[in-house]
Amino acid sequence: VFTKFASSLAGPESTVRVSGDQMDWEAELVVVIGVGGRRIPTSTAWDHVAGLTVGQDLSDRTVQWWGPPAQFSLGKSFEGFAPVGPAVVTLDELSEDHNRDDLRIICAVQDAPDGEHRILQDGSTSSLIFPVPEIISRLSEIVELYPGDLIFSGTPAGVGMGLTPPQYLRAGQTLTTEIEGLGTIRQRLV
Amino acid sequence: VFTKFASSLAGPESTVRVSGDQMDWEAELVVVIGVGGRRIPTSTAWDHVAGLTVGQDLSDRTVQWWGPPAQFSLGKSFEGFAPVGPAVVTLDELSEDHNRDDLRIICAVQDAPDGEHRILQDGSTSSLIFPVPEIISRLSEIVELYPGDLIFSGTPAGVGMGLTPPQYLRAGQTLTTEIEGLGTIRQRLV
Numbered sequence: 001v002f003t004k005f006a007s008s009l010a011g012p013e014s015t016v017r018v019s020g021d022q023m024d025w026e027a028e029l030v031v032v033i034g035v036g037g038r039r040i041p042t043s044t045a046w047d048h049v050a051g052l053t054v055g056q057d058l059s060d061r062t063v064q065w066w067g068p069p070a071q072f073s074l075g076k077s078f079e080g081f082a083p084v085g086p087a088v089v090t091l092d093e094l095s096e097d098h099n100r101d102d103l104r105i106i107c108a109v110q111d112a113p114d115g116e117h118r119i120l121q122d123g124s125t126s127s128l129i130f131p132v133p134e135i136i137s138r139l140s141e142i143v144e145l146y147p148g149d150l151i152f153s154g155t156p157a158g159v160g161m162g163l164t165p166p167q168y169l170r171a172g173q174t175l176t177t178e179i180e181g182l183g184t185i186r187q188r189l190v
Numbered sequence: 191v192f193t194k195f196a197s198s199l200a201g202p203e204s205t206v207r208v209s210g211d212q213m214d215w216e217a218e219l220v221v222v223i224g225v226g227g228r229r230i231p232t233s234t235a236w237d238h239v240a241g242l243t244v245g246q247d248l249s250d251r252t253v254q255w256w257g258p259p260a261q262f263s264l265g266k267s268f269e270g271f272a273p274v275g276p277a278v279v280t281l282d283e284l285s286e287d288h289n290r291d292d293l294r295i296i297c298a299v300q301d302a303p304d305g306e307h308r309i310l311q312d313g314s315t316s317s318l319i320f321p322v323p324e325i326i327s328r329l330s331e332i333v334e335l336y337p338g339d340l341i342f343s344g345t346p347a348g349v350g351m352g353l354t355p356p357q358y359l360r361a362g363q364t365l366t367t368e369i370e371g372l373g374t375i376r377q378r379l380v
Contacts, residue, residue, distance in 0.1 A: 077332055
């Protein structure tokens with residue numbers, strides 16, 4: 001569990017400054033808490049969710065590995081490193097056509113404004129090591145959740161630091177993050 | 191840099207549930223931000239400070255060492271694990287009789303309500319590895335600071351996990367944390 005400081009939040013269509021030569025992507029399902037609480041059991045965890053949205057958990061891996069101990073929270077909290085949106089989709093709206101536990105999640109990059117979309121990540125939220133109810137339950141064992149809290153979940157395979165050789169984001173690229181039923185967010189890197 | 195989630199905040203006189211058998215103390219000077227900003231130079235950092243107060247950075251070392259990676263932010267964020275107070279002392283008020291860069295900081299424990307105070311930590315804020323202006327400057331290079339933000343600084347030698355053998359807090363004890371010119375906070379452990 002790591003923190004993205006509130007000052008890193010940004011909207012769905014945004015411009016982000018590349019923080020260094022190891023800026024990485026992580027497409028993530030974001031849970032928006034509607035009803036707060038402590039010690040929420042998994043069986044009722046979904047009742048605490050106002051809705052779901054798309055998030056991009058940008059990280060500076062250079063800063064992340066400062067330490068020891070590692071500095072994940074700082075590395076994830078540069079300005080604009082937590083873009084979310086384009087809307088909070090409520091569970092009833094989502095469930096009309098989709099399974100909230102199995103949503104396709106895709107991250108792609110364009111190297112130039114009119115370039116092709118290279119797929120970086122293509123997975124499903126059904127592969128989360130900790131499914132949403134488990135995340136809510138485990139977090140709320142220690143931390144009280146409040147209405148409006150945003151919980152970034154996990155990311156599919158394909159982040160840059162795991163590639164051989166590693167790949168990172170560069171100025172001039174455009175990153176898109178899409179989740180089935182929730183929409184797309186788009187970050188222009190400068 | 192680690193996070194204490196907002197839900198761990200508590201007042202100066204409080205009761206805290208012992209989270210397990212490795213709950214540790216860290217007496218800390220807490221900086222209250224008055225004027226926010228990004229990329230604040232050390233030379234003007236004090237101008238961003240509304241005042242100073244006393245904090246106790248309680249940690250559950252068992253949870254902290256979950257992982258890898260380590261889970262400092264969770265370990266520090268149980269309910270009541272961030273008691274602060276008893277007042278925000280402004281810099282002009284403090285400087286009448288004290289040096290803001292050299293404040294004595296003492297942590298003590300009573301094993302029983304009427305027992306003697308055993309000193310656990312006795313140091314000075316002049317020994318901080320990162321002095322206050324440096325903390326503000328380095329943090330604000332990455333994270334935007336907001337008015338009302340609380341920054342826990344560093345702690346003097348003498349935390350429980352560093353002792354031979356290690357010592358931890360137990361139910362029935364009372365922990366007091368005092369900083370010269372700022373006052374005392376007192377936590378009853380149950």
